[in-house]
Amino acid sequence: EPEVTQTPSHQVTQMGQEVILRCVPISNHLxxxxxxxxxxxxxxxxxxxxxxxxxxxxxxxxxxxxxERPDGSNFTLKIRSTKLEDSAMYFCASTSTGTxxxxxxxxxxxxxx
Amino acid sequence: xxxxxxxxxxxxxxxxxIVSLNCTYSNSAFQYFMWYRQYSRKGPELLMYTYSSGxxxxxxxxxxxxxxxxxISLFIRDSQPSDSATYLCAMSLLSSNTGKLIFGQGTxxxxxx
Numbered sequence: 001e002p003e004v005t006q007t008p009s010h011q012v013t014q015m016g017q018e019v020i021l022r023c024v025p026i027s028n029h030l031x032x033x034x035x036x037x038x039x040x041x042x043x044x045x046x047x048x049x050x051x052x053x054x055x056x057x058x059x060x061x062x063x064x065x066x067x068e069r070p071d072g073s074n075f076t077l078k079i080r081s082t083k084l085e086d087s088a089m090y091f092c093a094s095t096s097t098g099t100x101x102x103x104x105x106x107x108x109x110x111x112x113x
Numbered sequence: 114x115x116x117x118x119x120x121x122x123x124x125x126x127x128x129x130x131i132v133s134l135n136c137t138y139s140n141s142a143f144q145y146f147m148w149y150r151q152y153s154r155k156g157p158e159l160l161m162y163t164y165s166s167g168x169x170x171x172x173x174x175x176x177x178x179x180x181x182x183x184x185i186s187l188f189i190r191d192s193q194p195s196d197s198a199t200y201l202c203a204m205s206l207l208s209s210n211t212g213k214l215i216f217g218q219g220t221x222x223x224x225x226x
Contacts, residue, residue: 035214043203048212089154101159103159104156107156
């Protein structure tokens with residue numbers, strides 16, 4: 001069964017450093033998402049991406065964040081200068097249409113020291 | 114008022130019990146309703162997907178949507194210890210072609226053998 005994969009599973013970084021989180025969505029999907037979950041809190045939407053551009057972003061997704069689909073398979077989330085409060089689980093999701101079910105990856109746990 | 118409210122629990126039941134999990138929401142424009150299961154430090158796994166009102170059954174799981182009351186439920190029959198997880202409700206707008214999901218807090222369920 002096809003699945004969304006994410007690397008790395010755990011990333012530890014120093015405050016102020018740049019990090020790139022990687023995702024490989026399900027191959028025939030067209031809509032891609034990033035969500036985050038701070039420990040003990042709810043899953044929050046960050047950004048959606050379709051047709052090589054951002055289609056919607058939340059207020060969390062400020063200028064420190066960017067997304068890219070550098071090739072036909074990868075989807076990345078970059079945080080330019082990490083803050084302590086960026087520590088969270090980051091989930092990638094994909095779907096074939098904008099209203100279909102979203103399939104989530106296993107997540108990347110980001111720890112900012 | 115929060116957009117989606119869900120009692121975080123924890124909810125502890127004996128094996129074989131019927132479990133009822135619920136969410137309320139404030140935005141009457143939500144049309145797509147989902148239940149995800151999340152094991153500790155893993156990604157959300159889709160359990161049920163419902164459009165608009167009504168019931169949907171899949172094995173031991175039944176999802177109900179009552180749009181007039183802005184209330185959704187997930188019932189688990191003959192609960193098993195392997196059902197122990199956090200259950201997240203999620204919903205999205207008909208008008209959103211990006212499919213952004215709004216999640217509840219999640220309810221932690223423990224099924225005791």
